[in-house]
Amino acid sequence: MPNSNWLLPEYIQDMLPDEAWRIERMRAVVLDLLRRSGYQLVVPPLLEYVESLLIGGSHDMDLRTFKLVDQLSGRTLALRADITPQVARIDAHLLNRPGITRLCYAGSVLHTQPSGLMRTREPLQIGAELYGHGGLESDMEVQCLMLQSLASLGISGVHLDLGHVALFRALAKRGGIGSALEAELFETLQSKDIYALGALVNGLRPEVKNALLELPRLYGGTEVIARARAVLPDYPEVAAALDDLERAAAHLQPLARSIGIDLAELRGYHYHSGMVFAAYHPGSHDAIALGGRYDDVGRSFGRARPATGFSMDLRQLHGLLEPQAQPKGVLAPHRDDPALQEKIARLRAEGDIVAVDLLGDPSLRGELGCDRELVLRDGAWVVAELKS
Amino acid sequence: MPNSNWLLPEYIQDMLPDEAWRIERMRAVVLDLLRRSGYQLVVPPLLEYVESLLIGGSHDMDLRTFKLVDQLSGRTLALRADITPQVARIDAHLLNRPGITRLCYAGSVLHTQPSGLMRTREPLQIGAELYGHGGLESDMEVQCLMLQSLASLGISGVHLDLGHVALFRALAKRGGIGSALEAELFETLQSKDIYALGALVNGLRPEVKNALLELPRLYGGTEVIARARAVLPDYPEVAAALDDLERAAAHLQPLARSIGIDLAELRGYHYHSGMVFAAYHPGSHDAIALGGRYDDVGRSFGRARPATGFSMDLRQLHGLLEPQAQPKGVLAPHRDDPALQEKIARLRAEGDIVAVDLLGDPSLRGELGCDRELVLRDGAWVVAELKS
Numbered sequence: 010m011p012n013s014n015w016l017l018p019e020y021i022q023d024m025l026p027d028e029a030w031r032i033e034r035m036r037a038v039v040l041d042l043l044r045r046s047g048y049q050l051v052v053p054p055l056l057e058y059v060e061s062l063l064i065g066g067s068h069d070m071d072l073r074t075f076k077l078v079d080q081l082s083g084r085t086l087a088l089r090a091d092i093t094p095q096v097a098r099i100d101a102h103l104l105n106r107p108g109i110t111r112l113c114y115a116g117s118v119l120h121t122q123p124s125g126l127m128r129t130r131e132p133l134q135i136g137a138e139l140y141g142h143g144g145l146e147s148d149m150e151v152q153c154l155m156l157q158s159l160a161s162l163g164i165s166g167v168h169l170d171l172g173h174v175a176l177f178r179a180l181a182k183r184g185g186i187g188s189a190l191e192a193e194l195f196e197t198l199q200s201k202d203i204y205a206l207g208a209l210v211n212g213l214r215p216e217v218k219n220a221l222l223e224l225p226r227l228y229g230g231t232e233v234i235a236r237a238r239a240v241l242p243d244y245p246e247v248a249a250a251l252d253d254l255e256r257a258a259a260h261l262q263p264l265a266r267s268i269g270i271d272l273a274e275l276r277g278y279h280y281h282s283g284m285v286f287a288a289y290h291p292g293s294h295d296a297i298a299l300g301g302r303y304d305d306v307g308r309s310f311g312r313a314r315p316a317t318g319f320s321m322d323l324r325q326l327h328g329l330l331e332p333q334a335q336p337k338g339v340l341a342p343h344r345d346d347p348a349l350q351e352k353i354a355r356l357r358a359e360g361d362i363v364a365v366d367l368l369g370d371p372s373l374r375g376e377l378g379c380d381r382e383l384v385l386r387d388g389a390w391v392v393a394e395l396k397s
Numbered sequence: 398m399p400n401s402n403w404l405l406p407e408y409i410q411d412m413l414p415d416e417a418w419r420i421e422r423m424r425a426v427v428l429d430l431l432r433r434s435g436y437q438l439v440v441p442p443l444l445e446y447v448e449s450l451l452i453g454g455s456h457d458m459d460l461r462t463f464k465l466v467d468q469l470s471g472r473t474l475a476l477r478a479d480i481t482p483q484v485a486r487i488d489a490h491l492l493n494r495p496g497i498t499r500l501c502y503a504g505s506v507l508h509t510q511p512s513g514l515m516r517t518r519e520p521l522q523i524g525a526e527l528y529g530h531g532g533l534e535s536d537m538e539v540q541c542l543m544l545q546s547l548a549s550l551g552i553s554g555v556h557l558d559l560g561h562v563a564l565f566r567a568l569a570k571r572g573g574i575g576s577a578l579e580a581e582l583f584e585t586l587q588s589k590d591i592y593a594l595g596a597l598v599n600g601l602r603p604e605v606k607n608a609l610l611e612l613p614r615l616y617g618g619t620e621v622i623a624r625a626r627a628v629l630p631d632y633p634e635v636a637a638a639l640d641d642l643e644r645a646a647a648h649l650q651p652l653a654r655s656i657g658i659d660l661a662e663l664r665g666y667h668y669h670s671g672m673v674f675a676a677y678h679p680g681s682h683d684a685i686a687l688g689g690r691y692d693d694v695g696r697s698f699g700r701a702r703p704a705t706g707f708s709m710d711l712r713q714l715h716g717l718l719e720p721q722a723q724p725k726g727v728l729a730p731h732r733d734d735p736a737l738q739e740k741i742a743r744l745r746a747e748g749d750i751v752a753v754d755l756l757g758d759p760s761l762r763g764e765l766g767c768d769r770e771l772v773l774r775d776g777a778w779v780v781a782e783l784k785s
Contacts, residue, residue: 014449015490015698017442019469023487024440033438037425045745047726047752047765050421052412054405054519055443055505061402077465080509081407088476099411102403108761111752117443117505121468131442142755146731150753310403338435343534357433364435364499365538367530373496377435
């Protein structure tokens with residue numbers, strides 16, 4: 010009976026052995042780096058009540074989130090499309106510490122639509138968050154950690170883009186811009202639509218209007234910071250943000266191939282409030298890791314705390330690496346011989362892969378992924394090259 | 398503004414740091430054991446089309462499976478409630494090897510209802526499957542692997558229960574029992590409801606009727622096998638199943654505290670076809686690991702293959718272990734000193750946890766999980782005991 014039960018939904022894929030082991034190792038490498046850097050692992054659930062996951066009221070996030078009904082409560086549940094808000098909930102409510110909390114996580118998230126043609130709807134998100142510190146030091150700590158995480162995976166030649174949401178927020182506040190117009194301006198700046206921007210800023214007072222029109226042009230290398238000082242109004246918030254960008258760029262220089270500044274970059278996540286950053290690699294059109302400051306997210310859970318963090322998708326990162334096959338194993342014949350069983354156990358204890366050839370069919374043993382075999386020589390089981 | 402956004406749905410929990418790290422290590426230990434035993438890792442997706450996940454037509458599984466709508470196709474998707482059918486799909490369709498395939502997996506599954514008052518709706522399922530071999534050797538391989546996996550986690554004193562679905566299937570076939578009555582008998586045997594069973598078997602021919610009435614009494618130690626030989630009809634399928642149970646029990650004896658036989662145990666999963674097994678521990682009312690043979694599952698994906706495997710829930714197993722806190726770290730002051738940065742990097746490279754004290758507030762540093770600190774002595778940064 011022919012059927013198509015084996016078909017997967019679009020943008021949903023299995024990980025087969027070579028990829029699965031590689032990603033498992035990548036996960037272990039990054040989590041170990043984060044652990045040694047003082048970050049504690051948390052594992053929030055795959056589903057929660059929809060209100061807990063859709064904090065910040067992002068329409069984009071709402072559309073990307075799968076909803077379903079909880080038979081136990083009758084309420085609407087959502088599958089997480091992002092882990093950051095869950096970790097903020099844990100910091101705000103469960104751990105409830107007054108000082109600094111460093112947390113990390115690794116887990117799948119699900120999206121109703123892929124974020125790009127080459128992307129999966131089930132990214133494997135890994136990341137770290139630092140709560141309880143509002144200064145530049147914590148921004149730089151997580152930025153370093155993101156670049157170190159990429160380096161630990163063998164991903165080099167990374168370009169780092171820095172931005173600062175406080176610049177736009179300061180202009181909106183000083184210009185007396187209402188929340189509806191602010192949202193429109195935000196979208197327009199993200200899409201870098203200069204013509205639409207021109208129409209939106211028309212009624213604003215000149216220094217704010219001119220500054221908003223300048224923002225999309227303020228991208229490039231670190232020289233952009235000096236240009237911004239010249240063309241943006243000298244509000245103290247603007248000066249402070251530019252100082253922070255300058256210090257962070259100098260601090261991160263040794264860890265990146267190049268550093269760019271993009272002052273119209275406000276990130277798709279609506280919850281960011283301060284410095285934002287994204288890593289790029291020649292192998293990917295999209296950012297390969299990103300993060301930023303989001304000091305207000307905890308408020309949704311009853312406790313606003315300064316916060317900054319980064320995240321990346323291990324499946325996307327895996328695509329940047331050269332393919333690598335798993336190590337090969339040792340084929341063992343299937344025989345009820347205590348000396349053979351002991352030898353197999355010893356090899357496995359030493360870290361070798363040993364696969365027992367239960368069928369004993371020479372034409373099929375190629376599938377068992379072995380390049381050596383156990384043979385009996387002079388009464389002892391020894392490892393020999395596998396003749397194919 | 399008070400709110401309850403931090404509330405989680407019933408039977409859904411976060412894993413906080415001590416549990417999360419412990420379970421992460423448990424996962425690594427078991428996956429490494431499986432890898433060294435020749436099992437290749439696969440990672441199937443969290444959601445698939447509902448028809449792919451609900452193979453075998455189990456009503457119980459259908460009720461336990463969350464459904465949602467795919468916005469891309471308009472079709473119904475389901476969140477996996479079990480990983481075994483997904484791995485069977487990968488064996489049957491994607492890998493499509495004629496010989497033996499050994500696969501393992503670790504991942505979350507989701508249930509609409511908890512399987513017990515103490516259970517989560519989001520178990521972390523880990524397990525292994527062996528395809529392409531129908532003989533007792535593969536049953537015993539996965540049974541050993543299950544017991545070795547438990548031992549690798551430090552779980553000892555395990556009782557192993559063995560059963561054999563082929564006994565019931567042989568009786569149903571020889572008795573000419575239709576599928577509706579077979580399903581009713583199956584449910585009744587699972588619940589060991591002797592009175593309901595008596596009514597159901599009333600019209601059957603004496604040797605089948607008597608055998609079905611005996612099944613619920615055929616449980617206990619390995620002496621049950623001899624009793625079964627005496628009271629069950631001497632069909633060749635029955636004799637073969639009892640021989641297999643006897644050999645498996647003898648083989649597994651060294652790995653378990655005790656071995657039991659339960660001939661009415663047919664497992665909740667409707668897809669089993671041969672020997673089934675479950676591990677029990679004094680710390681849990683439910684089985685802590687279980688598995689069995691399910692030779693027909695691949696048929697739903699166009700390719701029936703002999704198959705046997707086991708699975709367990711790492712969150713349930715974690716509950717059996719003595720609590721264990723994470724290792725403590727080294728507190729480092731926040732200072733822009735290259736010698737300090739170098740010392741921190743070296744300690745981390747050696748595997749130590751080093752947390753930077755960004756706030757520098759002695760009353761808050763207790764939260765950073767450290768029992769040592771970096772201090773400057775005679776011009777060098779050294780690790781000293783942390784005075785609390």
